[in-house]
Amino acid sequence: MKAFIRVLVIGVIVLLIFVSWNYWEKPINFQEECIEFRLGSDDYNKINVSIKGVVRKSLLRKDTVRINMIIGNKDIPDFDEHKNVFPLNFSGKVAIDNKPVFKNVNYMEQDLIKFDNYYMIRISYQYYRGKILNEVFGVLYFDKKFSKMFITVDDKDNESGYSWTGKDGKVIVSELDIEGALQFISGLTEWNLN
Numbered sequence: 001m002k003a004f005i006r007v008l009v010i011g012v013i014v015l016l017i018f019v020s021w022n023y024w025e026k027p028i029n030f031q032e033e034c035i036e037f038r039l040g041s042d043d044y045n046k047i048n049v050s051i052k053g054v055v056r057k058s059l060l061r062k063d064t065v066r067i068n069m070i071i072g073n074k075d076i077p078d079f080d081e082h083k084n085v086f087p088l089n090f091s092g093k094v095a096i097d098n099k100p101v102f103k104n105v106n107y108m109e110q111d112l113i114k115f116d117n118y119y120m121i122r123i124s125y126q127y128y129r130g131k132i133l134n135e136v137f138g139v140l141y142f143d144k145k146f147s148k149m150f151i152t153v154d155d156k157d158n159e160s161g162y163s164w165t166g167k168d169g170k171v172i173v174s175e176l177d178i179e180g181a182l183q184f185i186s187g188l189t190e191w192n193l194n
Helices: 001-022 178-189
Strands: 024-038 045-057 064-071 074-076 109-113 118-128 130-145 151-155 154-157 162-163 168-173
Touching: 024 178, 045 151, 064 118, 074 130, 109 118, 130 178, 151 178, 168 178
Parallel strands: none
Antiparallel strands: 024 045, 024 168, 045 064, 064 074, 064 109, 118 130, 130 151, 151 168, 154 162
């Protein structure tokens, strides 16, 4: 009987370690008409946003997301331009005689950063075109239900690379007007955008 209990306890421990180490997935399927505008402006454009993928959760490892996005008419990742996209935290041999030797992915993978009221996902990825290059778009913020979102769109700056400012930065928000968009952003993140 003691041997049976010992085997049972060891089996439960092994099962817990296995479950804790592995990921389980929660789908993301966000499609909505949003507005795009610069902070401080009264003008906005309507833009369609589609985000499809999965949140990969684990008890022992960082949570990640694997997503594909369409913002207006821009695909992220853009596989027409960037055919060799790296997986998250890639390490290893990249190319031999300028030919890729790594297994590229068909999604953008990033860490899921958790805050009290929202999730944050960096919209960027690395790809190979003769050398390792970065594609940067901005930062995606989701509410905890993945039902509403906003994106801070980075501006390319020759001096520092990419930047965004809470003064006049561009945002894309799943709201229908600027007032509602600013209230949503401030309510979610507690940023003061006045």
